[in-house]
Amino acid sequence: MSSPPTSDPRRTLTLRDVSEASGVSEMTVSRVLRNRGDVSGTTRERVLEAARRLGYVPNKIAGALASQRVNLVAVIIPSMSNMVFPEVMTGITETLEDTGLQPVVGITNYQPDREESVLYEMLSWRPSGVIIAGLEHTEASRAMMAQAGIPIVEIMDIDGTPVDSAVGISHRRAGRQMAEAIIAAGYRNIAFLGTMMPYDHRARKRLEGFEDALSKAGLAMVDREFYSGGSALLKGREMTEAVLTRSPNVDFLYYSNDMIGAGGLLYCLHKGLDVPGQIGLAGFNGVELLDGLPIRLATMDACRHEIGRRAAEIIAGKTHGGVIGGDIIELFPTLQRGDTIRG
Amino acid sequence: MSSPPTSDPRRTLTLRDVSEASGVSEMTVSRVLRNRGDVSGTTRERVLEAARRLGYVPNKIAGALASQRVNLVAVIIPSMSNMVFPEVMTGITETLEDTGLQPVVGITNYQPDREESVLYEMLSWRPSGVIIAGLEHTEASRAMMAQAGIPIVEIMDIDGTPVDSAVGISHRRAGRQMAEAIIAAGYRNIAFLGTMMPYDHRARKRLEGFEDALSKAGLAMVDREFYSGGSALLKGREMTEAVLTRSPNVDFLYYSNDMIGAGGLLYCLHKGLDVPGQIGLAGFNGVELLDGLPIRLATMDACRHEIGRRAAEIIAGKTHGGVIGGDIIELFPTLQRGDTIRG
DNA sequence: CTCGGATATGTTAGCGGTAACGGCCTGACG
DNA sequence: CGTCAGGCCGTTACCGCTAACATATCCGAG
Numbered sequence: 001m002s003s004p005p006t007s008d009p010r011r012t013l014t015l016r017d018v019s020e021a022s023g024v025s026e027m028t029v030s031r032v033l034r035n036r037g038d039v040s041g042t043t044r045e046r047v048l049e050a051a052r053r054l055g056y057v058p059n060k061i062a063g064a065l066a067s068q069r070v071n072l073v074a075v076i077i078p079s080m081s082n083m084v085f086p087e088v089m090t091g092i093t094e095t096l097e098d099t100g101l102q103p104v105v106g107i108t109n110y111q112p113d114r115e116e117s118v119l120y121e122m123l124s125w126r127p128s129g130v131i132i133a134g135l136e137h138t139e140a141s142r143a144m145m146a147q148a149g150i151p152i153v154e155i156m157d158i159d160g161t162p163v164d165s166a167v168g169i170s171h172r173r174a175g176r177q178m179a180e181a182i183i184a185a186g187y188r189n190i191a192f193l194g195t196m197m198p199y200d201h202r203a204r205k206r207l208e209g210f211e212d213a214l215s216k217a218g219l220a221m222v223d224r225e226f227y228s229g230g231s232a233l234l235k236g237r238e239m240t241e242a243v244l245t246r247s248p249n250v251d252f253l254y255y256s257n258d259m260i261g262a263g264g265l266l267y268c269l270h271k272g273l274d275v276p277g278q279i280g281l282a283g284f285n286g287v288e289l290l291d292g293l294p295i296r297l298a299t300m301d302a303c304r305h306e307i308g309r310r311a312a313e314i315i316a317g318k319t320h321g322g323v324i325g326g327d328i329i330e331l332f333p334t335l336q337r338g339d340t341i342r343g
Numbered sequence: 344m345s346s347p348p349t350s351d352p353r354r355t356l357t358l359r360d361v362s363e364a365s366g367v368s369e370m371t372v373s374r375v376l377r378n379r380g381d382v383s384g385t386t387r388e389r390v391l392e393a394a395r396r397l398g399y400v401p402n403k404i405a406g407a408l409a410s411q412r413v414n415l416v417a418v419i420i421p422s423m424s425n426m427v428f429p430e431v432m433t434g435i436t437e438t439l440e441d442t443g444l445q446p447v448v449g450i451t452n453y454q455p456d457r458e459e460s461v462l463y464e465m466l467s468w469r470p471s472g473v474i475i476a477g478l479e480h481t482e483a484s485r486a487m488m489a490q491a492g493i494p495i496v497e498i499m500d501i502d503g504t505p506v507d508s509a510v511g512i513s514h515r516r517a518g519r520q521m522a523e524a525i526i527a528a529g530y531r532n533i534a535f536l537g538t539m540m541p542y543d544h545r546a547r548k549r550l551e552g553f554e555d556a557l558s559k560a561g562l563a564m565v566d567r568e569f570y571s572g573g574s575a576l577l578k579g580r581e582m583t584e585a586v587l588t589r590s591p592n593v594d595f596l597y598y599s600n601d602m603i604g605a606g607g608l609l610y611c612l613h614k615g616l617d618v619p620g621q622i623g624l625a626g627f628n629g630v631e632l633l634d635g636l637p638i639r640l641a642t643m644d645a646c647r648h649e650i651g652r653r654a655a656e657i658i659a660g661k662t663h664g665g666v667i668g669g670d671i672i673e674l675f676p677t678l679q680r681g682d683t684i685r686g
Numbered sequence: 687c688t689c690g691g692a693t694a695t696g697t698t699a700g701c702g703g704t705a706a707c708g709g710c711c712t713g714a715c716g
Numbered sequence: 717c718g719t720c721a722g723g724c725c726g727t728t729a730c731c732g733c734t735a736a737c738a739t740a741t742c743c744g745a746g
Contacts, residue, residue: 039724374695
């Protein structure tokens with residue numbers, strides 16, 4: 001039943017409390033806590049002890065306002081349940097780890113107006129940089145980013161014009177490459193299975209590149225099937241059944257992502273189809289999950305981890321007094337043939 | 344080539360800029376932008392127009408400092424690539440959506456000291472509440488949370504003593520329940536396959552509950568296998584092979600999560616084993632992915648979405664002037680027998 | 687016409703830190 | 717013994733915004 005040292009017990013502590021408890025000025029406490037400027041060893045000890053004893057947690061809001069420095073990096077991505085963005089995040093986090101910078105995530109659910117409001121909200125906290133997925137944004141979003149006066153890195157995609165910097169792969173090229181490999185393997189009746197893509201621009205670009213290569217070879221997509229929402233694995237299974245029923249002559253299934261591809265693969269194996277002889281399959285992303293499947297789905301690694309790493313490096317570099325110029329870094333995904341393309 | 348209205352073109356804008364551009368005081372601008380207090384229609388229009396034209400983004404740092412209110416909720420979880428936490432996040436986000444509160448995520452990678460530093464970092468931004476996974480924290484972490492003077496909700500687990508509120512399930516009971524169902528189905532030679540769990544307390548508690556029920560029935564675990572890192576699906580496959588090779592008499596495989604369970608299931612099916620006659624399997628979590636498998640793995644739904652929802656409701660309620668009392672909300676997972684337990 | 691009370695806008699004083707600068711003291715050096 | 721650099725610590729003035737209060741304006745009732 002001891003009473004607290006001074007005043008209100010539940011008031012949150014400030015520098016002044018630590019200052020009084022340790023008998024030095026607030027400024028000195030601030031210096032100790034930030035490890036900046038010269039403070040004698042004994043004073044430092046006294047201050048640290050007092051801070052620890054009181055359970056003082058600095059107020060970064062006040063600190064940021066005074067110093068005009070915020071150690072946050074806004075990361076704006078469409079989704080987290082996607083298996084692709086967690087890995088990008090890992091790359092970002094790793095790289096930022098020892099720069100004093102901290103990522104803060106915002107989710108847009110692939111909705112441009114939601115992206116705009118998330119961006120607005122994040123910018124209002126004056127972060128040191130922005131990492132944002134994709135090159136397609138609303139006019140207002142682009143304007144905000146251009147105005148913000150901080151490094152902006154648009155990631156995943158480089159088929160377009162970034163506001164500032166960009167790190168990613170060419171999805172159009174990725175689609176084309178996959179198509180070429182499939183054609184070279186002798187498949188001719190190719191179907192596409194993928195997301196409904198009003199706003200999944202990267203899936204759209206892959207499809208465009210893919211169809212481009214098909215038509216160059218005098219071919220056209222034989223069938224296509226779209227989905228949205230639900231368990232991707234299950235959707236892959238269902239869509240595959242639908243396509244194979246509707247178009248029995250199909251000899252290749254190109255999926256817009258690995259998850260539905262995996263579902264499709266499981267379905268084909270279950271039905272006892274000869275993969276890759278009778279029918280071939282390919283996905284996109286190179287997700288870890290594929291390693292656990294009975295046979296390995298053909299895919300393309302989207303360089304997710306490195307994209308995160310490189311983007312974070314750009315932010316960190318510019319924050320610590322780098323140049324202003326916008327860099328465009330293109331990465332090159334590798335085609336993994338797996339066991340589902342013959343040849 | 345027009346020059347900017349005043350001074351430095353790249354300086355970030357403040358209320359004063361909007362104030363000057365619209366000919367009213369900063370205070371009035373502030374009122375308009377926050378939709379608070381009485382402002383005439385014409386003034387409001389003029390201010391909004393000016394703000395839009397200039398591309399003004401308010402500085403929440405200054406706002407928060409002045410108003411002593413921060414619309415952020417700290418959410419601290421072990422991992423994002425886990426399939427379980429994204430769904431909790433969805434529940435949180437949904438519920439917070441129209442409260443003006445915004446979740447901010449921190450990741451601990453199951454490391455207590457990392458949790459401590461993430462917590463410290465987040466508390467230094469003075470959030471309106473904290474949602475944190477688990478009941479086990481360092482002494483310092485518990486002290487910080489107790490001191491913070493804001494609502495704290497510990498989620499996922501209720502087998503223990505929360506700092507303030509808690510929302511979750513009893514993992515011990517969940518393990519026990521699963522064991523009872525398995526025993527009732529007539530399986531007797533049961534093996535456990537799961538994560539190495541220095542800090543995955545929930546997996547540990549499930550195992551404890553499970554073994555508890557086994558021993559009550561006069562049984563003991565026949566074999567066990569642990570993993571850490573890597574593709575869970577693949578690990579499930581590998582561990583299953585290891586166990587079945589080492590202990591051919593095993594007739595049930597209890598997995599600590601659905602992902603490795605799915606890997607094991609695929610392995611068993613691939614080997615042509617009779618599931619669930621010859622061998623049974625069960626996982627934990629009720630992840631969506633299972634819907635896409637050839638047959639449905641037995642599992643227990645961990646109520647992830649509802650946990651997120653309820654936790655967010657507690658925070659929102661207390662923030663908007665609710666009571667202080669710590670609530671403990673227990674949810675009850677449902678056993679989904681699927682097709683991998685006979686009977 | 688006067689006056690009370692909305693309604694609309696401005697003024698002042700911080701919020702809790704930090705940058706910048708200044709003062710004091712010590713010890714080395716000419 | 718004066719001087720001065722450098723270590724150590726305090727003072728002052730904000731950072732950009734908002735709470736609280738003060739002031740002006742307008743309207744209709746009495």
